[in-house]
Amino acid sequence: MIEDNISKIRERISLNCLKINRPVDSIRLVAVSKNRTPEQVKQAVAAGISDIGENKVQEALAKVNKIRSQPDNGQRIKWHLVGHLQTNKVKQAVRIFDLIQSVDSIKLAEEIDKQSKKINKIQDVLIEVNTSGESSKYGFSPDETIEVIRKISNLSNINIKGLMTIAPIVDAPEKTRPYFKMLRELRDKINEYRVSSIEYQVLSMGMTDDFEIAIEEGANMVRIGRAIFEK
């Protein structure tokens, strides 16, 4: 089932890319495995997935340990944190995750920098932007993002790769388009203003219900859970 689901999603991504004239391999597919078992993660990996997303440090830690302790030990898996990170979990998070997608405060960025320094790591991160302005969502407002990035990009053990957003829940996928467009325009503005010395590439946006709209608006990383792990 998981294998079938993944090939269906890849097919949809391919068609979508064809339609808008983008190379298929420009889209990174992150399988979000929160609330799924290590066995399910292994099935996704066997079906060709190399990026796994989790939203809680504790849950991820258990899965990482389980999977790494087994024979075909998933060394090639890249682990992504996509959920909110509390500062008291950062020490563990920097030991597990290849990409922390949910940097949503300067205090959190400073703690990631501090804990990464201790283990001699440069931690790759994305800056989370609350494009819808909903109070239930984490992330910086689009207006403050450039200023925030100026500060965070001075931290020596953090490497900002791009931006992440979560669209609001809507009754038709098309309605998510303005939020994805906003994130892309923000990324382009950051690069145009040379806010950092390196160009930001990654736009992590789009989930089960809206990934095609996100890709049309420039997503190059989509985070998909239900469409991979559920019937």
Ligand SMILES: *Cc1c(COP(=O)(O)O)cnc(C)c1O
């Ligand atoms: C759960 C989750 C996803 C995946 O959502 P689906 O709708 O199941 O595809 C993506 N991003 C984040 C931040 C999530 O928490």
